[in-house]
Amino acid sequence: MDPNSPIIRLQGVNKSFGTFKVLQNVDLEIRSGETLVIIGRSGVGKSTILRHMAGLVAPDSGEVWVEGQDVARLSEGGLNELRKKMGVVFQYAALFDSLTVFENIAFRLLRDFQMSRSKALEVVKQKLELVGLKDDLVDLKPAQLSGGMRKRVGLARAIAADPEIILYDEPTSGLDPVTSDAINDLILDMQKKLKVTSVVVTHDMHSAYKVANRIAMIYDGKIIGIGTPGEIQDSRDPYIHQFVTGSVNGPMPVR
Amino acid sequence: MNPFAFVEDVGRFVLYFIEETGQMVFLALHINQWVFRKPVDGRLIFQQMTKIGVESLPVAVTTAFFTGMVLALQSGYTLETKIKGVSQFIGAVVSLSVVRELGPVLTAMVIAGRMGSAVAAEIGTMQVTEQIDALYTLAANPVKYLAVPRFLAFTFMLPLLTLFADIVGWTGGLFVSTLKFTSAVTYIDSTRTSMATGDIVGGLLKALVFGAIIAVVACRQGFATTNGAEGVGRATTNSVVFSFMLILISDYFLTAILTALNI
Ligand SMILES: Nc1ncnc2c1ncn2[C@@H]1O[C@H](COP(=O)(O)OP(=O)(O)O)[C@@H](O)[C@H]1O
Ligand SMILES: [Mg+2]
Numbered sequence: 001m002d003p004n005s006p007i008i009r010l011q012g013v014n015k016s017f018g019t020f021k022v023l024q025n026v027d028l029e030i031r032s033g034e035t036l037v038i039i040g041r042s043g044v045g046k047s048t049i050l051r052h053m054a055g056l057v058a059p060d061s062g063e064v065w066v067e068g069q070d071v072a073r074l075s076e077g078g079l080n081e082l083r084k085k086m087g088v089v090f091q092y093a094a095l096f097d098s099l100t101v102f103e104n105i106a107f108r109l110l111r112d113f114q115m116s117r118s119k120a121l122e123v124v125k126q127k128l129e130l131v132g133l134k135d136d137l138v139d140l141k142p143a144q145l146s147g148g149m150r151k152r153v154g155l156a157r158a159i160a161a162d163p164e165i166i167l168y169d170e171p172t173s174g175l176d177p178v179t180s181d182a183i184n185d186l187i188l189d190m191q192k193k194l195k196v197t198s199v200v201v202t203h204d205m206h207s208a209y210k211v212a213n214r215i216a217m218i219y220d221g222k223i224i225g226i227g228t229p230g231e232i233q234d235s236r237d238p239y240i241h242q243f244v245t246g247s248v249n250g251p252m253p254v255r
Numbered sequence: 256m257n258p259f260a261f262v263e264d265v266g267r268f269v270l271y272f273i274e275e276t277g278q279m280v281f282l283a284l285h286i287n288q289w290v291f292r293k294p295v296d297g298r299l300i301f302q303q304m305t306k307i308g309v310e311s312l313p314v315a316v317t318t319a320f321f322t323g324m325v326l327a328l329q330s331g332y333t334l335e336t337k338i339k340g341v342s343q344f345i346g347a348v349v350s351l352s353v354v355r356e357l358g359p360v361l362t363a364m365v366i367a368g369r370m371g372s373a374v375a376a377e378i379g380t381m382q383v384t385e386q387i388d389a390l391y392t393l394a395a396n397p398v399k400y401l402a403v404p405r406f407l408a409f410t411f412m413l414p415l416l417t418l419f420a421d422i423v424g425w426t427g428g429l430f431v432s433t434l435k436f437t438s439a440v441t442y443i444d445s446t447r448t449s450m451a452t453g454d455i456v457g458g459l460l461k462a463l464v465f466g467a468i469i470a471v472v473a474c475r476q477g478f479a480t481t482n483g484a485e486g487v488g489r490a491t492t493n494s495v496v497f498s499f500m501l502i503l504i505s506d507y508f509l510t511a512i513l514t515a516l517n518i
Contacts, residue, residue: 056388080394088392094385098377108393157393 006065007032007165007197008053013062015048022048024221025062035191035198037212039205039243041252044218046201047091050167053199054088055079066165084112087158091169093150095142095157101128102138105157113161127156130189132182148175155183159190166190168200172207180207187211205244209233217243219252275497279475282398286406286471289399296404303408311369312416315362319420322357323349323427331436342436346445349428354450354458358421360506363413363465367498371473374405375494378477379487387478397478406470413466414459421458453518461509465502472498 006029015023022045030036038046051057052064058072065071066082074082095104103110105127106120115123125135131152142150151174158166168187172180184207190196191211202208208215209229216226217240225232225240235241242250257263330348334341378401381387390397425446433439476494480486 051388054388054392056391076396083392083394086392088389090385090389092384094389096386096389097380107395112394 005032006030007067008199009063009065010049010052011063011065013049013052013059013064015045015052015057015060021221023052023059026218026221026223028216028223028226030197030199032197033191033195034213035187035200035211037200037202037208037215038218039203039208039215040218041203041243045221046218047169049218050088050169050199050201053167054086055083084108084161085164087161087163087166089155089158089166089168089171091173093142093154095150095154097142100139100141101145101153104142104153105160107157108161123160124156127160128153130159131156131186132179148179151175152179152183155186162194163196165197165199168198168202170202170204171200172202172204180204181210183207184210205246219243272497272500275475275493276501278479279471282402282475282478283467283471285398286402286474289396289403290407292399296400299400299404300407303404304412307366307370307408307412308416311366312419314369315365315416315420316423318361318365319353319358319424320427322361323353323424323429324431326352326357326424327428327431328435331432335436343441344445344449345428345432345436346442347449349432349442350425350446350450351454353424353428354421354454356458356506356510358424359413359417359458359462359465360502362417362420362462363469363502364499366409366413366416366466367469367472367502368495370409371469371498372491372495374470374473375476375480376487376491378474379480379490382478382480383483383486402470402474402478405474406467409466409470410463411466413462413469417459417462418455421455457513457518460513461506464505464509468501468505469498472501 008028008030010026010028013023013026014021026049028036028049038049040046048057052059052071053066055064055066055071055074063070063072067085069078069082071079071082095101096107099107102121102124105124106115106117109115109120109123110117121138124138128135128138133149133152133156137145137149142153145153151171155168155171166187171183171187175183187198187200188211191198198211200208200211212229214226215229215232216223217232218224219239225235225237227235232240233244235244238251242252248254326349327345330352331342331345334344334348378387381390381401387397390400429439429442432442437445473494476490476497480490482489
């Protein structure tokens with residue numbers, strides 16, 4: 001594949017839930033190896049964009065291409081092959097309540113990759129260290145963990161099978177500033193050391209500026225601006241300016 | 256107030272019930288498509304079976320014991336004082352009622368209330384906390400991973416628990432009957448001369464169908480959950496209401512088929 005061609009491409013994506021139009025004609029390209037950050041207020045459709053990339057929802061019209069494949073046209077088997085190269089970090093971790101931390105993180109290693117439990121335990125401990133957790137919590141259930149720990153276990157599960165693409169849904173929300181910054185470093189590390197392509201949804205501007213190669217702002221179902229962190233920070237667009245400076249004064253109404 | 260509001264509500268419920276039943280048939284077909292596809296995860300199935308067995312056996316047998324006792328009391332009273340002097344048939348009445356009808360139906364209701372609702376709540380919680388989405392992204396099909404083991408566990412465990420309920424219910428009848436009406440020998444004789452293997456097998460067949468219904472209803476309600484914790488509550492209640500209705504409706508038709516076949 002051409003290294004300059006986008007690894008993920010949304011083309012004219014429209015999506016409604018009922019009569020509510022969430023995404024309107026969204027075009028977005030993510031290049032191989034870059035970290036693209038999507039910013040925007042709650043409820044504008046950021047998670048919905050990620051869910052399209054993961055094949056969890058299909059567009060009403062338009063196309064979603066990942067690694068040269070039209071996601072909506074893939075069979076379940078084809079989609080699963082694609083998902084083997086993809087890690088998804090959910091906003092509230094989405095850990096399996098009935099499984100231990102070890103079984104959560106090793107879920108795919110044990111099932112898909114038929115790894116032995118002892119080998120999987122090695123990998124799990126290594127991933128836990130990466131996300132800044134001690135390996136003595138492998139036998140705990142998610143209910144026994146704090147919110148921040150759950151989030152990091154979710155991250156460890158997403159990177160367990162060494163994905164080429166990682167989709168992060170608000171990876172730092174609800175974490176203390178120190179842990180947040182450790183997650184930022186981890187996102188940067190994954191990119192530098194493992195050449196991972198990342199899409200990060202966030203409204204934490206500190207995190208956005210730190211990890212992004214490019215930032216896209218979404219408002220009212222559309223991408224209203226995309227550029228380098230510097231370009232976004234200096235943007236004259238009143239919506240973008242209002243959002244990145246975190247001000248009540250501007251064109252966006254406070255709902 | 257709109258005088259037709261009640262009629263409208265009933266109409267809406269009937270439509271919803273029919274629509275949901277359609278969705279359940281769809282899920283049932285989907286489950287059957289996955290049942291025999293590899294890998295068959297024996298551990299998950301076994302885990303569900305033991306859970307159902309351990310958690311509902313006490314309730315199921317208690318229900319059955321008292322049902323058998325009350326049946327003996329009622330039929331003993333009827334046969335002795337209303338029809339007069341035919342209390343030697345208590346054994347037949349109790350055992351046939353339990354084995355053909357009350358064993359399977361009451362056990363199914365107990366398990367729908369105890370375990371079906373739990374499954375709906377569990378899968379519903381997984382749905383609203385994105386655990387179902389997480390399964391997809393980890394290349395695990397939720398029907399295969401969650402619904403199939405539960406479906407197999409319920410369809411296998413229902414007949415087994417019903418068999419226990421039959422035995423315990425019959426024993427409850429024996430207990431009251433010997434205490435108040437006839438000798439144990441008469442009760443046992445009456446059972447032996449009236450009951451055939453077909454009665455037991457027919458009842459267990461019903462239980463099997465009820466097990467499938469409970470599992471499909473619970474999984475469907477779980478997967479269709481929306482609106483957070485409130486939605487989980489609704490899925491839980493709906494699974495019990497729908498299970499009860501579908502158990503009783505299908506019981507009529509199963510009985511019609513079985514009796515038409517002279518079973
Ligand atoms: N499965 C769904 N069914 C109905 N509405 C949905 C669904 N998913 C998202 N929405 C709605 O779409 C809008 C965008 O949601 P989302 O993408 O989660 O926003 P964000 O992540 O930017 O906060 C919200 O108003 C949400 O209520
Ligand atoms: Mg979101």
